[in-house]
Amino acid sequence: MRTQGAIRDSDVVDGLSIGYLKIFGVWGIINDYRTTGKKNFIIKFKIFVTLLLAVPYIFCQNLSYFMIRVDIQKATFLNLHTLPALQMCCKILIFWFRLDSQSRLYSLAKKDFIHVAEDKREEAAKIFRKITTKANLLCYSAFLVDLSITAFSIADPGISVDYLLHGTGSMTAVVGGRQKIMGGWYPLPMASWPYYEAIFVYESLLMIWSGVLLALYVSLFYQVLICLHAQFTVLNLQVSAIKIFPSIDGNRKNTYNRDIYSSLNKEQIYSFVRDHQRLLSYANELRSVYNPLVTIILGMGVFVLIIGVFQFLFGKATKPMFIFKFMLLLAYQGIEVSMFCFGSSSLETAIELRPPVRYLQQRLVQGGYPV
Secondary structure, X not given: OOOOOOOOHHHEOOOOOOHHHHHOOHHHHHHHHHHXXXXXXXXXXXXXXXXXXXXXXXXXXXXXXXXXXXXXXXXXXXXXXXXXXXXXXXXXXXXXXXXXXXXXXXXXXEOOOXXXXXXXXXXXXXXXXXXXXXXXXXXXXXXXXXXXXXXXXXXXXXXXXHHHHHOOOOHHXXXXXXXXXXXXXXXXXXXXXXXXXXXXXXXXXXXXXXXXXXXXXXXXXXXXXXXXXXXXXXXXXXXXXXXXXXXXXHHHHHHHHHHHHHHOOHHHHHXXXXXXXXXXXXHHHHHHHHHHHHHHHHHHHHHHHHHHHHXXXXXXXXXXXXXXXXXXXXXXXXXHHHHHHHHHHHXXXXXXXXXXXXXXXXXXXXXXXXX
């Protein structure tokens, strides 16, 4: 690939928070790929650890349907933690295989990605700050909820090993015994030492790793969407300053428009149209990268709702802490869906061609200038 140059902190649009991207190494991954065209050690290490932790868990949970007693309520419960592990793998693999596009799309985070006139820079900075402040709030909320799920799950395991091995129906029917963090079965004597302790450590690591990565990569993808929205909004700000008043007299219309066109700076007109076309090309690339991700997020949200229906309808009683943790999981799914629904809606509004841009495009084509 063609190298693009690293994005410096001073290049980033006003207000956009990239601190957590730096802490977890993602900012370095993107900049290294932009400058060298190669995937660095950090992303390779993350892929290795993610697959090492998640794949055995997912495999064992799918195998459990054939190894232990399962009814429909227990089957949905076993999937409750399998889905986040699967989603974590999908997110990081999308990032791995589309790192070329993702690194290029992060050019949208640069404040000089499009030309901004000197007299509009202060107003553009306000727009960037307004949009990115809302985006930062959603990203921090995703981290807060995800890490809360992790903390409460480790502090209060609450999933009976005896229920997983021998029980069916409601989990509250099984009282006592050792408790696990995640609803998973393994081909080991799970209640015996040292297997129980080893499983506890393994599930703790998996919960912490997935708790960070799920929020990290959804925020990473969401930031690009919001930056594209912000760039379109700033472009529309500049274009809206162009006033075109067509003459009522049809015989004079062409002459009048031609006079208006001649009075404008041709380079400025070309800059507006070129920036608009460039942003559209980035929007198309973003769509190709994010469609699989959005499908996964929406699909998981539906499955979580289905699991909740089965657990609350078929269970005569449910542990209060389980309800609390499930509501946190539902809240996290709601945040993810809100990110892309509201972000996409705002982008569609901003991406609409303003009348001056349509007119300028037509004039450039008629005048023989490239668009």
